[in-house]
Amino acid sequence: xxxxxxxxxxxxxxxxxxxxxxxxxxxxxxxxxxxxxxxxxxxxxxxxxxxxxxxxxxxxxxxxxxxxxxxxxxxxxxxxxxxxxxxxxxxxxxxxxxxxxxxxxxxxxxxxxxxxxxxxxxxxxxxxxxxxxxxxxxxxxxxxxxxxxxxxxxxxxxxxxxxxxxxxxxxxxxxxxxxxxxxxxxxxxxxxxxxxxxxxxxxxxxxxxxxxxxxxxxxxxxxxxxxxxxxxxxxxxxxxxxxxxxxxxxxxxxxxxxxxxxxxxxxxxxxxxxxxxxxxxxxxxxxxxxxxxxxxxxxxxxxxxxxxxxxxxxxxxxxxxxxxxxxxxxxxxxxxxxxxxxxxxxxxxxx
Amino acid sequence: xxxxxxxxxxxxxxxxxxxxxxxxxxxxxxxxxxxxxxxxxxxxxxxxxxxxxxxxxxxxxxxxxxxxxxxxxxxxxxxxxxxxxxxxxxxxxxxxxxxxxxxxxxxxxxxxxxxxxxxxxxxxxxxxxxxxxxxxxxxxxxxxxxxxxxxxxxxxxxxxxxxxxxx
Numbered sequence: 001x002x003x004x005x006x007x008x009x010x011x012x013x014x015x016x017x018x019x020x021x022x023x024x025x026x027x028x029x030x031x032x033x034x035x036x037x038x039x040x041x042x043x044x045x046x047x048x049x050x051x052x053x054x055x056x057x058x059x060x061x062x063x064x065x066x067x068x069x070x071x072x073x074x075x076x077x078x079x080x081x082x083x084x085x086x087x088x089x090x091x092x093x094x095x096x097x098x099x100x101x102x103x104x105x106x107x108x109x110x111x112x113x114x115x116x117x118x119x120x121x122x123x124x125x126x127x128x129x130x131x132x133x134x135x136x137x138x139x140x141x142x143x144x145x146x147x148x149x150x151x152x153x154x155x156x157x158x159x160x161x162x163x164x165x166x167x168x169x170x171x172x173x174x175x176x177x178x179x180x181x182x183x184x185x186x187x188x189x190x191x192x193x194x195x196x197x198x199x200x201x202x203x204x205x206x207x208x209x210x211x212x213x214x215x216x217x218x219x220x221x222x223x224x225x226x227x228x229x230x231x232x233x234x235x236x237x238x239x240x241x242x243x244x245x246x247x248x249x250x251x252x253x254x255x256x257x258x259x260x261x262x263x264x265x266x267x268x269x270x271x272x273x274x275x276x277x278x279x280x281x282x283x284x285x286x287x288x289x290x291x292x293x294x295x296x297x298x299x300x301x302x303x304x305x306x307x308x309x310x311x312x313x314x315x316x317x318x319x320x321x322x323x324x325x326x327x328x329x330x331x332x333x334x335x336x337x338x339x340x341x342x343x344x345x346x347x348x349x350x351x
Numbered sequence: 352x353x354x355x356x357x358x359x360x361x362x363x364x365x366x367x368x369x370x371x372x373x374x375x376x377x378x379x380x381x382x383x384x385x386x387x388x389x390x391x392x393x394x395x396x397x398x399x400x401x402x403x404x405x406x407x408x409x410x411x412x413x414x415x416x417x418x419x420x421x422x423x424x425x426x427x428x429x430x431x432x433x434x435x436x437x438x439x440x441x442x443x444x445x446x447x448x449x450x451x452x453x454x455x456x457x458x459x460x461x462x463x464x465x466x467x468x469x470x471x472x473x474x475x476x477x478x479x480x481x482x483x484x485x486x487x488x489x490x491x492x493x494x495x496x497x498x499x500x501x502x503x504x505x506x507x508x509x510x511x512x513x514x515x516x517x518x
Contacts, residue, residue, distance in 0.1 A: 044372040045365045048379040316365045317358075 018111050025100050029262075029303060030255040035062050036304075037311040038254070045315050069250075072243035077140055080240065084138035089241070089248035091131030096252050098124040099259045104179045106272050106295030107287050117178035118170055121263055122163050125218065128256065129155045132227070132237050135249075139240035147236020150322065151220060151227035157329040158217035158224070164337035165210040168344040169200050169267045182271035186286050196275045201268040206340045208268045210333055212306075215260045216313060217329070219253065223317040226325055257310055258303055265302035272299050389472035391502055394455050396473050396486075398494030399446055400516050403467035406441040410459035410468060418452035419459060420445060446488040451481045469515060471497040 009017070039061060043050030051058030076082055102117040102124075104110040114120050129152055136148015170176055173184035181200075188198025201208050217224035228236040238249050265271060272295030279286045320328065380387055389395065406423030422445040427437040460468045471494050478484050501512040 041369065044369040044377075047368060047372050047377050049372075049377045049381065052381055312362060312365065316361050 022097060022100055022111060025103075025105070026097060026255045026259070027251070029258040029300065030251060031062050033258055033304070033307045033311075034254050035059060037307060041308075041311060042315045066247060069247040070244055074243040074245060075240075077240050079140035081138040081140070084134050085240075086245070088131050088135035088138060089245045089252070091134060092128045092252045093131075093248050093255075095124055095127035095131065096255045096259060098127070099256070099263070102178055103259070103262045103266060103299075104182060104271060104295075105299050106292035107289070109272075109292040109295055110179065113179055114177065116176040118166055118176050118181070118267075121178070122159075122166065125162075125256075125260075126155070126159055128252070135241070136237035139237070141240050143233045143239045144237050147227045147229075147233045147239070150233075151237060154217060154220065154224060154227055154325060157326055158214045158333075161210050161329060161333035161337045162214035162218060164334065164341060165204075165207040165214060166267060168204050168207040168337075168340045171341065171344045171348055172200060172203060178266050178271070182266060182273055183287070185270040186273045186276055196277070197270060197273065199268065199270040204268060204340070204344070206336065207344075208264075210337050210340070211264055211268070212309060212313075213333065215257075215264065216310060217325075219257050219260065219310070221257070221310065221314045223313070223320050224325060225319055226322050229319065257307060261303040261306035261310065262299060264306050265299055269302045269306075271302075272296070274298055389474075391499075392470065393472035393474075394457060394470050396450070396471055396476060396494055397448060397453075397460060397491065398469045398471050398498050399448075399488055399491035400467050400469065400495055401443060401446070401488055401492050403465045403516065404443050404446065405465055405467075406443050406446075407465070409462050409464065413458050413462045415456060415458065416452045416454055418449040420447040420449070443488065446491065447485050448491060449485045450476070451484040466513065466516065469495070469498040471495075472499065473497045 035058075039050045039058065051061035054060040054064050076085060099121055101111045102114055102121045104113070132151045132155070133148050136144045136146075136151065139145070139148075169181060173181040175181060175184065185199050186197045190196065190198055190202065220227050227233070228238065233239070238246060241249060272291060273286060274294070276286050279288070284290060406421055408421055411417075411419040411421045421443070423441045423443050425439055426442045428440045430437055457470065460470055473494065476484075476486075495516075495518075498515050500515055503512050504510065
């Protein structure tokens with residue numbers, strides 16, 4: 001941060017700037033992808049245009065939706081556990097904001113450089129399960145409880161393949177630090193040919209696919225939306241929520257999708273770096289200061305690509321049945337991820 | 352594993368639809384700005400040609416929703432031929448259709464023996480208050496201007512298409 005701006009800032013100034021930037025890094029991509037994909041792309045898939053009235057091409061529709069939700073009454077069910085019910089959305093949203101901490105957007109443009117960034121990210125992402133269980137339990141509603149329990153079962157089942165898929169990348173990079181994983185991809189070479197670096201999607205394609213599937217399940221997006229099944233559970237753990245608290249669940253859902261896309265970009269697509277032959281063409285170092293400004297844009301582009309896949313899958317497939325969903329995780333994804341780990345480890349030792 | 356080709360094909364279908372919408376335009380129209388032509392014999396609203404109505408109550412009695420209200424009284428009309436007896440005719444006082452109740456089945460139009468009721472394709476008559484959806488006979492009469500001509504039957508038909516009474 002200090003290097004990027006070439007100014008020395010006091011600790012509190014830096015903290016405030018980081019706080020604002022964290023909000024920007026969570027909310028702007030969330031709003032952008034919701035408009036681009038949830039409003040527009042899904043409409044195109046159904047041969048309609050989507051919102052067109054609010055602003056040019058309906059681009060201000062999201063503001064209208066947020067305003068509508070914000071002005072609605074915040075209803076607490078009579079038998080609800082008031083404190084837990086009120087706190088649940090904050091817990092879910094907190095996990096989203098904690099996740100963005102570890103993600104590097106440039107050589108120095110990051111919120112905090114952890115040596116065990118991958119570990120922290122995967123641990124923090126599980127906090128949302130607690131929030132969802134809290135919401136499901138405290139609502140004092142059968143639908144919510146069923147949804148919360150289904151969510152807990154699903155998120156625990158798919159946490160495993162998610163972690164195991166990432167372990168392959170960690171073995172190959174030889175570090176748990178996300179910044180280290182990015183530089184491993186810049187400095188890497190494919191059989192001695194270093195023009196593209198070595199984005200881990202090439203060697204870890206199986207891990208990448210498992211990661212995408214597990215992320216889809218973590219986000220409880222279709223086809224893994226058993227916990228919030230609209231047609232049977234009326235949005236599951238969110239059934240009793242209204243107004244601003246519902247909006248917070250909504251933001252958390254879509255912001256987490258972006259953050260996982262950021263994470264996937266860092267782990268598999270080379271993060272903030274561009275293929276090394278491009279900086280070479282302009283005669284700059286791939287770690288130079290310029291990348292503090294280009295980096296966020298590159299990350300944005302890679303994030304858009306990954307979220308496109310997430311929403312594309314979301315709006316294509318029908319829902320899994322609960323037993324199919326569990327079978328898929330335990331019988332197929334986890335063994336595949338384990339095979340991926342052992343093969344990666346073996347090849348790491350051999351080469 | 353056998354499911355994988357179908358899964359990929361499914362992604363292709365949705366992506367193809369995106370490309371189709373972006374390049375060739377959507378199937379839908381942006382309603383208040385552009386309007387689709389109504390289909391032939393579209394059922395928008397029912398128009399009343401008051402001159403033909405004899406207050407026979409057939410439509411009101413056949414209406415499944417009981418949304419037609421008719422009141423009338425008997426009147427003596429001058430005889431058709433000189434020296435004849437004055438005729439007794441039914442005069443219409445009230446003919447209301449409550450579009451808050453109507454389910455657009457069209458039985459009233461079919462059952463009317465005197466060609467007094469007609470379908471028109473107009474549909475933009477929503478109201479902020481539900482009570483305003485009760486159209487009286489002047490309002491129903493105004494819809495007559497919008498009644499389209501009946502389409503001719505296919506060639507060789509024995510019956511001729513009916514004519515819409517125009518003022």
